[in-house]
Amino acid sequence: MSTTTAPAPVSAAATAPRGKVTQPRVLKSEWIKFRSLRSTYLSLLIGMVVMIGIAALACWAVANRWPSMPAMEKAGFDPAGRSIDGFFFAQLAVGVLGVMVVTGEYSTGMIRATLSAVPRRLPVLWAKTAVFGGVTFVVTSVTALISFFVGQAMLSSQHIQTSLSASGVPRVVFGTAIYLTLVGLFGVGLGTVVRSTPGGISSLFGALLVLPLILHALPTSWANDIGPYLPSNAGQALTTLHPDPHTLAPWTGCGVFALYVVASIIGGAIVLKRRDA
Amino acid sequence: MIEATALTKRYGPKTAVEDLSFTVKPGVVTGFLGPNGAGKSTTMRMLLGLDAPTSGRAVVNGRSYADHPAPLHEVGAMLEARAIHTGRTAFNHLLALAATTGIPRSRVEEVIELVGLREVAKKRAGGFSLGMGQRLGIASALLGDPATLILDEPVNGLDPEGIRWIRDLLKSLAAEGRTVFVSSHLMSEMALTAEHLIIVGRGRLIADTSVEEFIREASNNTVRVRTPDAGKLREQIAGPDVTITSDEAGVLTVTGLSSEQIGRTAHEHGVALYELANQQASLEEAFMELTRDVVEYQAVPSASRPNVTEGNAA
Numbered sequence: 015m016s017t018t019t020a021p022a023p024v025s026a027a028a029t030a031p032r033g034k035v036t037q038p039r040v041l042k043s044e045w046i047k048f049r050s051l052r053s054t055y056l057s058l059l060i061g062m063v064v065m066i067g068i069a070a071l072a073c074w075a076v077a078n079r080w081p082s083m084p085a086m087e088k089a090g091f092d093p094a095g096r097s098i099d100g101f102f103f104a105q106l107a108v109g110v111l112g113v114m115v116v117t118g119e120y121s122t123g124m125i126r127a128t129l130s131a132v133p134r135r136l137p138v139l140w141a142k143t144a145v146f147g148g149v150t151f152v153v154t155s156v157t158a159l160i161s162f163f164v165g166q167a168m169l170s171s172q173h174i175q176t177s178l179s180a181s182g183v184p185r186v187v188f189g190t191a192i193y194l195t196l197v198g199l200f201g202v203g204l205g206t207v208v209r210s211t212p213g214g215i216s217s218l219f220g221a222l223l224v225l226p227l228i229l230h231a232l233p234t235s236w237a238n239d240i241g242p243y244l245p246s247n248a249g250q251a252l253t254t255l256h257p258d259p260h261t262l263a264p265w266t267g268c269g270v271f272a273l274y275v276v277a278s279i280i281g282g283a284i285v286l287k288r289r290d291a
Numbered sequence: 292m293i294e295a296t297a298l299t300k301r302y303g304p305k306t307a308v309e310d311l312s313f314t315v316k317p318g319v320v321t322g323f324l325g326p327n328g329a330g331k332s333t334t335m336r337m338l339l340g341l342d343a344p345t346s347g348r349a350v351v352n353g354r355s356y357a358d359h360p361a362p363l364h365e366v367g368a369m370l371e372a373r374a375i376h377t378g379r380t381a382f383n384h385l386l387a388l389a390a391t392t393g394i395p396r397s398r399v400e401e402v403i404e405l406v407g408l409r410e411v412a413k414k415r416a417g418g419f420s421l422g423m424g425q426r427l428g429i430a431s432a433l434l435g436d437p438a439t440l441i442l443d444e445p446v447n448g449l450d451p452e453g454i455r456w457i458r459d460l461l462k463s464l465a466a467e468g469r470t471v472f473v474s475s476h477l478m479s480e481m482a483l484t485a486e487h488l489i490i491v492g493r494g495r496l497i498a499d500t501s502v503e504e505f506i507r508e509a510s511n512n513t514v515r516v517r518t519p520d521a522g523k524l525r526e527q528i529a530g531p532d533v534t535i536t537s538d539e540a541g542v543l544t545v546t547g548l549s550s551e552q553i554g555r556t557a558h559e560h561g562v563a564l565y566e567l568a569n570q571q572a573s574l575e576e577a578f579m580e581l582t583r584d585v586v587e588y589q590a591v592p593s594a595s596r597p598n599v600t601e602g603n604a605a
């Protein structure tokens with residue numbers, strides 16, 4: 015099988031190093047893939063704009079209403095929480111992106127090129143998780159901070175703003191970024207399990223948004239017992255300053271949500287490894 | 292070197308590949324020939340570890356594909372269905388694949404140049420024509436300068452110039468001592484490109500032969516006989532290895548006997564012959580003949596014999 019002596023046009027110019035597939039190299043490959051798609055920028059940008067826009071709008075509305083607001087409502091007002099409320103819509107953008115990081119490869123056929131290059135397969139999933147998780151956490155942290163400051167600026171007209179140094183506030187701001195990142199990673203995991211974009215998106219938002227609605231149909235005592243452990247309810251415990259009595263403690267909730275996410279990624283790993291590409 | 296041993300793949304009740312064994316040697320282009328649905332793409336996916344065989348084993352350069360620490364340097368593959376994200380540029384597609392095994396950017400530029408995609412390398416692959424997509428597939432196969440190439444229907448959708456280009460490329464790759472395994476459903480194309488043929492039909496091996504041999508056998512075993520006494524002649528020349536068909540009254544098409552043998556028999560029995568001619572069966576006809584046999588060999592009831600190209604509803 016030795017190559018003939020004549021230098022062939024198709025051969026690599028020099029004796030190119032015959033590198034092995036390693037996890038850092040797969041990470042680099044996934045980073046190149048992630049940064050080379052328009053949908054990446056589009057989804058993250060939409061998420062950012064929506065979240066910051068809602069912060070400005072919601073806080074401006076509160077400041078406007080403040081003089082006429084009933085005392086009871088004033089007492090329960092959470093200036094930090096109000097400024098990051100837009101996470102509810104941002105999670106749609108981040109979740110869809112997380113699903114598509116995987117399912118985009120199946121719908122286009124790219125997955126076969128990917129898995130031919132990395133036939134052990136699992137390094138691809140770890141790399142996607144790391145690249146998507148890392149970038150999303152940075153972007154959502156910045157977004158949550160901007161939303162927070164924009165919101166507080168709106169509230170300062172009524173002197174009802176809070177500051178990042180106030181107790182519990184950093185947890186709310188960065189907790190929102192953590193929640194959004196986990197939503198995206200949940201999308202990565204579910205996308206790897208179901209392999210189709212519509213299937214991934216509907217299972218993700220079914221779990222996050224529809225399950226709590228179904229719960230409302232159950233008897234109240236059940237709802238109160240189960241409700242806190244639903245993925246979105248658990249995860250969102252991080253995003254409010256004063257959790258209501260039927261939610262888990264912030265970091266407990268975060269841990270429960272993270273368990274769902276880890277379970278989905280492990281499920282994805284099993285499917286990825288076992289099933290034909 | 293590619294070795295398939297008793298490869299079998301079932302999708303539910305459907306057997307796509309059945310007990311398929313063959314060896315693909317370096318230094319020549321080996322054509323993997325069969326009608327649509329014969330199991331070529333499935334076999335190639337198994338060679339690349341994308342589909343797991345139901346049973347049997349596929350070995351490439353001495354190991355199963357997934358066990359190679361640097362797969363892109365061992366095997367370059369181009370799969371039938373485009374394996375490219377439509378939203379990514381050709382350059383970034385190749386760069387991402389190259390990164391998995393540390394292939395430098397300069398090599399990416401080299402293969403882009405080689406397949407003639409420089410002009411469009413920074414355009415998104417979704418807008419590529421079929422031909423450009425095939426060229427990009429070839430570029431990714433060549434990235435790692437592999438000793439073995441597996442290409443699924445690379446000439447599909449190409450213009451004559453592109454077909455010519457691929458043909459020359461495959462031959463030069465083989466001449467360098469590489470293993471080149473290329474599938475097609477077109478006998479005529481393989482006759483021009485390949486030296487060796489592995490022919491499959493309905494998932495089974497039909498022939499493993501050199502192109503030369505195939506052509507020799509294909510071109511002189513059919514004889515057309517026109518006679519007023521067709522029934523009598525038919526009785527006299529019938530035999531276990533002889534196939535006789537008749538599409539029009541008074542005309543027999545005979546395989547398994549030479550024109551000399553038929554002429555002599557006719558003479559001995561006093562049968563008048565108006566015409567006795569060797570049929571130069573085209574390669575395509577010979578190929579279809581072979582693959583039709585396989586359908587019969589599988590003993591599908593003739594009333595519901597499925598179309599070879601569809602082959603699903605059976």
Ligand SMILES: Nc1ncnc2c1ncn2[C@@H]1O[C@H](COP(=O)(O)OP(=O)(O)O)[C@@H](O)[C@H]1O
Pocket residue numbers: 302305306307325326327328329330331332333334601602603
């Ligand atoms: N993923 C799959 N699921 C079910 N059936 C399949 C699958 N892939 C291929 N087949 C079936 O297996 C047979 C062989 O297909 P294929 O390998 O694509 O043939 P070829 O490439 O020779 O045209 C076909 O009948 C096809 O319908």
Ligand SMILES: [Mg+2]
Pocket residue numbers: 328331332333371443444
């Ligand atoms: Mg095919």
